[in-house]
Each structure stands twice: as C-alpha cells, then as structure tokens.
Amino acid sequence: MSSILIDKDILLDCLGITQENTSNSLKLIEFCKREDIKAWVSEHSVSEVCRVIAGSKNIKEFFNKLKDLLEIFGVLSLNKDNIFSAISRLDTDYWVSIQYEVAKQAGIKYIVTNSPHSYGGDSQNPEVLTPEAFMERVKEEEAGSIPPLDLKPELHQFWDEAQKGLGRVIFSTSFILGDTVKRFEEEFAKYCGVEHCIGVASGSDALLISLMAIDVGPEDAVITTPYTFFATAGSIARLFALPVFVDIDSATYNIDPNGIEKLIKESCYWDGEALWIESPDVRTSPLNPRYFPKRRRVKAIIPVHLFGQTADMERIMEIAKRYNLYVIEDAAQAHGAECWMVGSGPKRVGSIGHLGCFSFFPTKNLGGWGDGGAVTTNDPELAEKIRILRVHGSSPKYYHRFVGINSRLDAIQASVLLAKLPHLDTWIDKRQRVARRYMDLLSLNGRVQLPEVAGYVARHVWNQFVIRIKGDGKRDQVQKRLKERGIGTGIYYPLPLHLQECFSYLGYKEGDFPNSERASRETLALPMFPELREWEQEKISRELGEVL
Numbered sequence: 001m002s003s004i005l006i007d008k009d010i011l012l013d014c015l016g017i018t019q020e021n022t023s024n025s026l027k028l029i030e031f032c033k034r035e036d037i038k039a040w041v042s043e044h045s046v047s048e049v050c051r052v053i054a055g056s057k058n059i060k061e062f063f064n065k066l067k068d069l070l071e072i073f074g075v076l077s078l079n080k081d082n083i084f085s086a087i088s089r090l091d092t093d094y095w096v097s098i099q100y101e102v103a104k105q106a107g108i109k110y111i112v113t114n115s116p117h118s119y120g121g122d123s124q125n126p127e128v129l130t131p132e133a134f135m136e137r138v139k140e141e142e143a144g145s146i147p148p149l150d151l152k153p154e155l156h157q158f159w160d161e162a163q164k165g166l167g168r169v170i171f172s173t174s175f176i177l178g179d180t181v182k183r184f185e186e187e188f189a190k191y192c193g194v195e196h197c198i199g200v201a202s203g204s205d206a207l208l209i210s211l212m213a214i215d216v217g218p219e220d221a222v223i224t225t226p227y228t229f230f231a232t233a234g235s236i237a238r239l240f241a242l243p244v245f246v247d248i249d250s251a252t253y254n255i256d257p258n259g260i261e262k263l264i265k266e267s268c269y270w271d272g273e274a275l276w277i278e279s280p281d282v283r284t285s286p287l288n289p290r291y292f293p294k295r296r297r298v299k300a301i302i303p304v305h306l307f308g309q310t311a312d313m314e315r316i317m318e319i320a321k322r323y324n325l326y327v328i329e330d331a332a333q334a335h336g337a338e339c340w341m342v343g344s345g346p347k348r349v350g351s352i353g354h355l356g357c358f359s360f361f362p363t364k365n366l367g368g369w370g371d372g373g374a375v376t377t378n379d380p381e382l383a384e385k386i387r388i389l390r391v392h393g394s395s396p397k398y399y400h401r402f403v404g405i406n407s408r409l410d411a412i413q414a415s416v417l418l419a420k421l422p423h424l425d426t427w428i429d430k431r432q433r434v435a436r437r438y439m440d441l442l443s444l445n446g447r448v449q450l451p452e453v454a455g456y457v458a459r460h461v462w463n464q465f466v467i468r469i470k471g472d473g474k475r476d477q478v479q480k481r482l483k484e485r486g487i488g489t490g491i492y493y494p495l496p497l498h499l500q501e502c503f504s505y506l507g508y509k510e511g512d513f514p515n516s517e518r519a520s521r522e523t524l525a526l527p528m529f530p531e532l533r534e535w536e537q538e539k540i541s542r543e544l545g546e547v548l
C-alpha cells in the first residue's frame, strides 16, 4: 500500500470548514503519517476547496491551514487527454470522473472519501473507500505482497520540483545538454566532492567513455572483478582490451586487493614504467578475431563499490600508484558512499580514483526516469576529453578531434535528477535505518549470513541488502518459497562474468574465482528501499525464518 487519493470532503473536514466527519478525517491523516502512506489530492480538489474558502469569513486562517495540509499531501493534475476522457464518461458526474482519472493516471489503487455513494456503485478500479474501510484494508493488505523495490512512495516528495523542472525543459525546447544538464553536473560534482562531472547517457557509457579517455585499446589490459554487472567488463572488451579478473573478498563482495597483489606478483611483470601481462590467445573473441598481441599493458583497475559499500580504496590507490595504473571507480551502485582514506578522512566515491562512473538507472539510489549516467573527475584534461568524446569527439562542432560516441545525459533526465538530488541524503539515512532493522531482526536467525560492513567503509549507502544462504540449491529454493508468500527478492548475480559464454575466449574455467562463484550461488537481495516499513521487514524476517 503506497499511496491514496483523498477526496475534497476530507480536506474540508480537516480544515474545519465542514464538520460532519471531522474525527474520521483527522484519524485518516494521522494513520497515513504513522503508516507512511502517501496521500495525494487532485488539483481540482484544491481549487474547489479554495473556492469554498474564498466564500468564507475566515479566509486567512483557512488558507494557512490549507497550506499546512498541502505540506503533507502531494498535488496531482491531469493532462488534456485525461480531462477529455473524464468529460466523455457521460454516465458519471464530471467531478467524480476527474477523481477517477487522476487516480488512474498516477496508478493509485484507492480513493478515500466520507461520501463513497457520490462515486456511484461502479468503483472497482480504483476502489472508493471510507477512511474506516481504508484503514481496515491496510491491515488486510499487510498480509499481501512486498516488492523488492517500490519507487512510488518517494514520488510525492519531489513531484512538485520535478514537474517544474520538466516544464522548464519542455517549454524551453532545449532537450540536448543546455542549462539543465549543466546545472545538474555542477550540483552532482559538488555532492561527490569533485571539480568536474560530465553527464552521459548511461552508467555503461560512463565506463566506456572513461576507458576511451585514457586511451584503452587492443594493446591494453584492465583489472576488475568478475562479480559485478556485465557493463563493468563489457566496456573493456568493447574496446578490444583484455579484461583481467581478480576474485572478490567473500565478506564484502568487492575486489580483493590481496588478489590484485597476487596477480601482479605471479602473472605480470614491471619494467620500471609499465606493468605487462601475458595475453591469452584471443583469436576466438567475437569482437577482435584478428587481433591477439602476446603481451598487453595493464593500464587500469576498475573496482566496483558493490551493493552500496565502497571497495578498499586506500589499498587499491596505493597499488595503482606503485604500478602507474589508472583507477576508474564503478560507483553505479554507490552514490554518496564514503571510504576512510589515510590523511584525508572519509572520501566520497567518484572523488578517490582518477575517474568515477555513475549510473542513474531507475533502481539506483539516485535514479532518473529512464537511462542516465555521469563521469566525475578532478583532472581537468580528462574532463575536457570526456566532454568531447560524448559528442562524437567533436570540438568545435563538426570538427572531430577523436572518434567519439553519441552519449549525453538527457535534459529531461537531468531535470528529474535535480529534483531528486536534495533528497538523496535523507533517502540514504532511511536505507541505513532499514539495514539496521534487518540486522536486528535477522541476527536471531542463525541460518542466514548477514552483510558485513568493512572497517574502511565510512558510509554504506545500501543500494541492496544482500544475505547469504548456504547449502546446495538452498538459496534458489528460499527465493521460490518467498515468492509464493508474496515477497520479491533479487539475485545479483547468478553467473560470474568469467563463466559467461561471451567471455569463454578469455580461457577462464570454473574454480578460478571460488569466492565469486560461491557468492553467485548463495546470495539473495531482500527488498530494500527507503520507505520499506517496519511491519514489512518483520513479515520478511518471519517468512524467511519459516522457509529456511
């Protein structure tokens, strides 16, 4: 149960203008606050209420009260098509049709009013309920399903700003780059504590363009983890470079610096300026069937801050410095996460390596309403090159210094991200609260291994809450049983990258990275989002106890 549409009669009751059902209406508001249910009103209701206030004796007092109420409620308006659709329902009162259309447009399941009879009998979708009936329904629904991620409850927190921003972009008709993208880049750079941020089309492109900016190509190799989303290694292979995998630390799921040291010691050689690695015969690669240099220069490390927890950046930066390597942080899942660094205290991801790559895919802690990404850096030359690379390598326009790609953050996405960014820290705090509650609830369950927060992590931002369930096939069984009980979970990731079909040309085999392989078999991501409620977590914990 994430949101409801409140009828104007409840607004009038709460203001004290009508008093037939005041106590019910006030109870409803308190209930919504307590249960974290987002209440919306239609713009039409607000206009109606304003009209009534304007005809009353206490105009100022009522307007002030209305303002306070609208701090709690979100306001929804209708587009032209929905207005026409409301008008065309000749069998229903226009006012009632408007309420139905508003609720439908926003995917709201319930309209709450003290006079359901005025909505007629045909109220299946959305359903019309009195405050008492609605409160009862919530209790019944507590036995219902819990999705792995629900973005709806946070919508009304930034809806007004998003609408204003979208309106500005649309009416300016400046859809590509322009002021909105520039403003977001400045704000996000400030948030990450870096000099430069360059908006690109996705997190995958952020990685690809970052590698292009440091001239990674067929002569090069890049070290990364096999336990990550495909794009981390896909971007390396796309440039005909060699992905070299290093296993994860089994407690944090992040690349293990000891493993990087071991790889360098056992499989690389240092000529005083550069680090080299023998290249496997990659003639079978689907991407570069003709190119297989015998040795490649190791040019960079891509650590991934998986699930919202930073990799061990102090150690990784030290190794990179020793061997003249770039560090490209894959921070797609970790906006705002921080790592303790000797000498400078906690540092935000994206500001530690030479380049930081972010995704604004909707499921991320800062997600847009479509694809989006960004690269952050303190290096002015890399920043300039990335700005050029994202527009086909041209500077000035139509004069191409590099062979770049078309990869720009959409102005529409930038306006949504600008509306959401001021809420990010509050949402991270809420995610931390959810994580603490899980830790308390699940610590009693000896069969579940809880996530571990490493000592070097100054701020975990909990993009995912991932538990481990040991035993052959047990994790998949548990996921299936939870699904039957209405609890959605996720598996990140079921097959590590070194065992993916498209990377078979690299010559890795099962057993090469045991920690990643075990994680792929044992990990399960529980529902995690800022507005996940206490009773939902209690239910998840209870059900998990029963199905294990």
Ligand SMILES: Cc1ncc(COP(=O)(O)O)c(C=O)c1O
Pocket (backbone or CB within 6 Å): 202, 203, 204, 205, 228, 229, 231, 232, 304, 330, 332, 333, 358, 359, 360, 361, 371, 372, 373
């Ligand atoms: C670790 C990691 N890297 C890269 C990406 C790619 O980001 P995008 O989906 O925006 O291309 C993702 C997104 O899922 C990710 O989780």
